[in-house]
Amino acid sequence: MKPTLEQNKLIYIQIAETIESDILKDILLEEEQVPSTNQFAKMLQINPATAAKGVNVLVDEGILYKKRGIGMFVAKGAKEVVLKKRQNTFMTEYLPKVWEEAKVLEISKDELMDMIQKITKEGKE
Template identity: 50%
Template sequence: MAFDGREPIYLQIADQIRTDVVSGALGEEEQVMSTTQYATAYRINPATAAKAFAELVDEGTLYKRRGVGMFVAPGARDRLVAERRERFFADVVDPVAAEASVLGIPLDDVVARLRAAGATGEGDR
């Protein structure tokens, strides 16, 4: 993992863990690296990793088992998928529908194009 984005490193860590949960790379009840392990592996300040973990605990993605470590919370994947799905529609689909309307493109044409792109695996035709 390389930290090269404009966002603070702790947000990049939190986003990567969320992505790992959504993708299934981290399963429910699975232990995640400790803040010390993150700090050592990625050569960052342990407080930075701790801040990321605190955010994930606050939102219910991770939980702490006293004396054992951090674990993926039950239901975390379903919640994150639902949030990302809603964000996808708001950030991607709604603007596409609005632009199609402005350009006079029938939504059926947009749907047909999406189906064709999905069938061929080519989203940038």
């Protein structure tokens, strides 16, 4: 779990998204300890407070929880929470942009659906 930091996105958001992705990919499992804020800070060469902010976002969302004196852990049901959150983001942020670009390019809904069918078939081969 060593994220590559993007310049145009807040670091603490990238930390939270990295943890979420690792939960979705089953790299981090329920009840498993996540790296400490100090480990994140050392790994990414950032301020520990920034790392803590990223982790605390997930605590506030119920994705992680703290065991006093031990560290942060993945909460039960975290994968489902992250999955629903990401699906909602996909629907509200990504798909509207795709549809707007399709309209600019004069791609009909049917043509767009055909394109999606094509890329999903190619991905299975």
